[in-house]
Amino acid sequence: MIKGILFDLDDTLYNSSEFVEIARREAVKSMxxxxxxxxxxxxxxxxxxxxxxxxxxxxxxxxxxxxxxxGRYDPKIITTGIITYHNVKVALLRPYPHTIKxxxxxxxxxxxxxxxxxxxxxxxxxxxxxxxIHMFFDDVITSEEFGLGKPHLEFFKYGLNRMGLKPEETxxxxxxxxxxxxxxxxxxxxxxxxxxxxxKDMKDEHSDYRINSLQELVDIVKKLKVKDVKKN
Amino acid sequence: MIKGILFDLDDTLYNSSEFVEIARREAVKSMxxxxxxxxxxxxxxxxxxxxxxxxxxxxxxxxxxxxxxxGRYDPKIITTGIITYHNVKVALLRPYPHTIKxxxxxxxxxxxxxxxxxxxxxxxxxxxxxxxIHMFFDDVITSEEFGLGKPHLEFFKYGLNRMGLKPEETxxxxxxxxxxxxxxxxxxxxxxxxxxxxxKDMKDEHSDYRINSLQELVDIVKKLKVKDVKKN
Numbered sequence: 001m002i003k004g005i006l007f008d009l010d011d012t013l014y015n016s017s018e019f020v021e022i023a024r025r026e027a028v029k030s031m032x033x034x035x036x037x038x039x040x041x042x043x044x045x046x047x048x049x050x051x052x053x054x055x056x057x058x059x060x061x062x063x064x065x066x067x068x069x070x071g072r073y074d075p076k077i078i079t080t081g082i083i084t085y086h087n088v089k090v091a092l093l094r095p096y097p098h099t100i101k102x103x104x105x106x107x108x109x110x111x112x113x114x115x116x117x118x119x120x121x122x123x124x125x126x127x128x129x130x131x132x133i134h135m136f137f138d139d140v141i142t143s144e145e146f147g148l149g150k151p152h153l154e155f156f157k158y159g160l161n162r163m164g165l166k167p168e169e170t171x172x173x174x175x176x177x178x179x180x181x182x183x184x185x186x187x188x189x190x191x192x193x194x195x196x197x198x199x200k201d202m203k204d205e206h207s208d209y210r211i212n213s214l215q216e217l218v219d220i221v222k223k224l225k226v227k228d229v230k231k232n
Numbered sequence: 233m234i235k236g237i238l239f240d241l242d243d244t245l246y247n248s249s250e251f252v253e254i255a256r257r258e259a260v261k262s263m264x265x266x267x268x269x270x271x272x273x274x275x276x277x278x279x280x281x282x283x284x285x286x287x288x289x290x291x292x293x294x295x296x297x298x299x300x301x302x303g304r305y306d307p308k309i310i311t312t313g314i315i316t317y318h319n320v321k322v323a324l325l326r327p328y329p330h331t332i333k334x335x336x337x338x339x340x341x342x343x344x345x346x347x348x349x350x351x352x353x354x355x356x357x358x359x360x361x362x363x364x365i366h367m368f369f370d371d372v373i374t375s376e377e378f379g380l381g382k383p384h385l386e387f388f389k390y391g392l393n394r395m396g397l398k399p400e401e402t403x404x405x406x407x408x409x410x411x412x413x414x415x416x417x418x419x420x421x422x423x424x425x426x427x428x429x430x431x432k433d434m435k436d437e438h439s440d441y442r443i444n445s446l447q448e449l450v451d452i453v454k455k456l457k458v459k460d461v462k463k464n
Contacts, residue, residue: 045393079357125311134308142307224392 002224004112004165006156006189007137008174009124013115013214014095014131018197020056022115023088027062030084034077038069057120089223093130096196098215100139105218116141116159118149118179138147139163150179156187171224173217175199181206236344236397237449238388238421239369241356243429245347245446246327246363250290250341250429252346255320258292262316266309268285270301289352325362327430330447335368337450348373348391350411371395383409388419403456405449407431413438422450 010016019091028036028043036043043065050064062081066074106113113136117124121142128134141159143149150156160167167188174180174191176199185206193207194214204210209220242248260268260275268275273296282296294313298306338345345368349356353374360366373391375381382388392399399420406412406423409433417438419422423441426446436442441452 074363075353075357075372079354079361082354083358083361121307122314124309125307126315129311129315131306140307 001169001228002111002171002190002221003169004114004138004163005106005171005173005221006114006116006159006163006165007046008172008180008183009115009117009127010119011175011199012173012180012194013099013133014127016032016197019089019092022092023085026088027085028065029080031062031066031077031081034080036066036072043069057123059083074209090130093127094212095131098213100133102114102214102217103133107136109218109221111221112138112163114139114141114159114163114165116150116156118143120144122201150176151183153183154188155187159186160187160196171217171221174216177202177204177206190224192217233250233400234403234422234458235344235401236303236346236370236395237338237405237453238346238348238391238395238397238416238443240404240408241347241349242351242414243332243431244405244412244426248357248429249324251321251324251376254324255317258320259313260297263294263298263313264441265310266312267306268298268301268309274411275301281351286303299310312365322362325359327363327365330445334446334449335365338453339368341450341453344370344395344397346371346373346391346395346397348388349383350375352376380434382408383415385415386418388421403449403453405446409434409436409438422456424449437459 007013012187024047025044028040028047031039032038032043037081046068047061047065050061054061054064062078063073066077073193103113115128115137119142123132124142125140128137128140134140139162141162143155144156146155148155157196160170170189172180172184172189172191173194174184175194175197177193181204183193192209192211193204193206211217244256256279257276258278260272264270264272264275271278278300279293279297286293286296294310295305298302298309318340336344347360347369349372351374353376356374357366357372360369360372366372371394376388378389378390390403394403402421404412404416404423405426406416406422407426407429409425411421413425417440423439424441424443425436426443443449443452
């Protein structure tokens with residue numbers, strides 16, 4: 001009996017990869033315009049290396065970029081990049097098509113809905129609120145709160161526990177095989193992989209369902225409910 | 233011979249007190265709407281106490297407010313407050329009337345212009361860039377960079393040094409008697425007090441000029457230039 005759905009956030013509920021890429025590129029362009037004396041391609045290479053080394057939640061990517069190119073701290077250029085990044089984020093952040101309609105349908109089926117996501121709590125909440133979808137979720141569970149992220153099974157168990165759900169009565173929806181689908185499957189959840197974002201071509205031997213759009217979830221839940229009825 | 237002008241930022245170049253007050257009030261209202269179970273007046277009292285205790289650059293005002301009312305961390309409510317505060321800031325941040333016109337006139341008189349301000353470097357730059365006036369300033373000097381803020385004379389000397397200006401050839405423009413005008417006067421700068429913001433009624437025995445609008449600066453500079461010519 002399906003009682004709830006746990007969603008990954010980035011690239012599952014909105015186009016994270018795409019928006020982050022555009023925001024970073026626009027930020028770099030604005031920094032060059034403000035005096036960062038470097039070609040766009042070289043700046044992007046250096047920035048991508050910094051993000052790879054320090055992780056995406058490091059918080060000083062632009063500081064390091066400017067320092068590595070100019071050899072000094074330049075607050076005008078750094079702040080210009082931060083403002084542009086933020087402006088683009090606010091402008092582009094929106095849910096995938098059908099997301100809100102689908103969430104309404106799933107709620108009206110009596111399901112508990114939760115988000116379980118790697119990242120900083122306030123940053124992930126900011127995305128949900130700006131996306132205008134936070135009200136649909138009974139709980140939002142972040143790796144910062146637990147101290148350990150995906151693909152650790154303990155993190156998923158902690159999330160299920162907070163939601164009051166057992167694995168076998170829970171659908172898990174995510175975009176990554178390695179960090180989302182594999183551990184969720186291992187715990188006994190029903191796994192749905194959404195084919196979006198930069199991992200959409202990842203090799204996959206773990207997902208129960210693959211979908212191109214969130215709205216396909218409604219039919220999956222309906223089918224699973226019919227199966228339940230037949231079993232009993 | 234007047235060669236440059238040093239400006240304070242908050243309440244001197246834009247209506248800081250007013251915008252911060254509105255942004256905080258709107259943020260508190262949005263947090264109550266998001267589930268912060270308290271009256272508006274009580275929440276504002278608690279928030280003002282936190283700001284008084286921790287200073288305005290503390291960075292966790294809303295965290296502490298929510299914790300002190302609900303007894304727990306609630307990221308939904310905190311993030312709602314942060315987003316509202318930020319949205320109001322972006323919407324309301326604009327220079328005082330005549331600021332840009334005045335800055336253009338002062339630049340065309342061949343003067344060096346600088347900003348010297350207490351606060352975090354990136355935050356103060358963000359204001360200047362969002363105000364659309366950062367391009368007018370030859371340098372922006374912050375207390376975070378120097379490690380010591382107003383009214384320390386060393387901070388003002390450091391600013392003059394970075395600008396390549398001597399006190400007697402520099403006009404200082406600020407809103408506070410205690411933190412701006414008194415130390416600037418002590419160093420030998422020509423002091424102009426702008427009567428704006430929450431300190432506009434402060435007792436003042438130190439300013440050479442008092443103005444209601446930045447545009448009055450143009451006449452003050454002209455008069456000082458005439459005096460110079462007569463002296464020589």
